[in-house]
Amino acid sequence: MSQIITMHSYRGGTGKSSTAANLALLLASAGRRVALVDTDIQTPCLDVMFGPAGAPVRRSLTDYLMGRCEIEDAAAPARADAGHDGLFLVPARSRAAGVNEIMGRGYDVGLLREGFDRLIDSLALDVLILDTHAGFNNETVTAMASADALVIMTRADRLDLAGARETMALARRLGCHRLSVTVNMVPDGGIGERLRGEVESAYDTRLTAVLPYAPEMSVLAGERLFSTAYPQHPLVTGYRRIISAVSNGTSGIRR
Ligand SMILES: Nc1ncnc2c1ncn2[C@@H]1O[C@H](COP(=O)(O)OP(=O)(O)OP(=O)(O)O)[C@@H](O)[C@H]1O
Ligand SMILES: [Mg+2]
DSSP, X not given: OOEEEEEEXXXXXXXXXXXXXXXXXXXXXXXXXXXXXEOOSSSOOHHHHHSOTTOOOOSOHHHHHTTSSXXXXXXXXXXXXXXOTTEEXXXXXXXTSOHHHHHHHOOOTHHHHHHHHHHXXXXXXXXXXXXXXXXXXXXXXXHHHHOSEEXXXXXXXXXXXXXXXXXXXXXXXXXXXXEEEEEEEEOTTOOOHHHHHXXXXXXXXXXXXXXXXXXXXXXXXXXXXXXXXXXXXXXXXXXXXXXXXXXXXXXXXXX
């Protein structure tokens, strides 16, 4: 049975893409066939995280949505040093696919869902991970609606939490019953009971994982993925916790 995992956050910069990339890598290293789709057409990044520096993207999600290729043509094995055969990447944009074109011309949103399903079939995937643009644009809402498991990323910050009610209302309307909430970038010492309570009551769910702020990530400067460089780090333990919650269906437990 294949599974679609969608990463979401109300505000930008919460760690969706880094987490998506590391979850994909960890799942692939456990022998699962995984594809990662960058639906963040406005501000893509997965091609940079996985690609060799400066390597041109030949085909992308945008090329598919513009009718220039099939979705399968936009999926390429992730870079060799990821070290796993069963890991594929669909970048958001190629050089030929400018953001102005897709924003100006628009596209048939139904193609997105169709493309996700086609990828699962043609690549015989166990897991499809959808990285999204923050907030609620067309691609993000479609990715949320397609999710078997919605992974919500937040910081323990009032600005981020201000979006919780809207996110939860939309998730409910879209029928996302299996959702998990992860707090990222928590400084040393953990989250504290009061803050944990605030986050859990904002999302009306128990937290799946509390991920530490890892200064090592900025030292890596995006040159390697975190779980490859620091496999024993508590942050990677947190990534594994998300995977097991999402795979066991233990996420989204009501308080
Ligand atoms: N646990 C962490 N500790 C330290 N830095 C982190 C952590 N998680 C993510 N980061 C850093 O925070 C920045 C934002 O992360 P990322 O791009 O993954 O967020 P995002 O939610 O995908 O952002 P956007 O909404 O812009 O797409 C990156 O520089 C990343 O390296
Ligand atoms: Mg991102």
